[in-house]
Amino acid sequence: MKPRTRALLIPAAAVIVSALIGYEYLVTHTFSARAKPSALEAFLAKRVRDLATSPAVKRLKNPLESTPLTIAQGRDHFADHCAFCHGNNGDGKTVVNEGLYPPAPDLRETTTQDLSDGEIFSIIRNGIRFTGMPGWDGEDDENWKLVLFIRHLPELSPEELTLMREVNGGREEGTHNEHH
């Protein structure tokens, strides 16, 4: 076999084998949203999102001061619009989130807390393609207050959780924690 033919055959074989593995994966795993993304898929998705976020957005700083009032306003907004999927405490243990592919992460963990203010703001405003996270658009002030509250989530107190339940009533009762 000529070296040139071999050089063409090897990549072609690799493509065919990859396609067969991909087909087999799809057939055996179906297209269910109840599956969990593999570590490789999660890694690649994060890298793609990272590449798609401009440095200017990453450098954005929250223009609002973190005060009891601005955090509380973000808290009420979160309870009203976000907790249905993310849970009041941000852990993501809700009926909706468990059926999402990929599921939203625990917002208290480093996967979210290590993002810059600008990245969190951009995710709230623009959403993330191919996930359940919609782009809410919204007013900048409201979105920045949400960023303040998301930063505050790891320190959320029982009193604040009670206040959130006053805002969203039974909506957060969809969490598995409260069902079982």
Add this chain to the structure above:
Amino acid sequence: MRPLLIALRLLLVAIAANAWAHGGHAHHGTPTEGTIATVNGDHLTLTTDTGSVAVTLTETTHIAAGEKELDRKALTPKSRVSVFGTKLESGELVAEDIHVEGNGTGENTTHAKH
């Protein structure tokens, strides 16, 4: 057929997300209702069914009686009000909207006996 179903589902998700989208309105929950006990500058004390509540007014607090816009002078002791706003962890309520029952002159027409 399957791509059509997927497209239809995506459309439904988009409609649902749009229905949840909103402008700059506050996220109130239920109002705190009570009678003004004291007025001290930007601070009110409300007597409610569950106890006393400290209310703070801000520059943007909106006060009205029905369709009628009011100023802070309408907030007098014994007026019955519904306060929408943000509760702080301390229990203080920062008012965004205050609805004064009656005509805003301190006369409570809502509960008037006939």
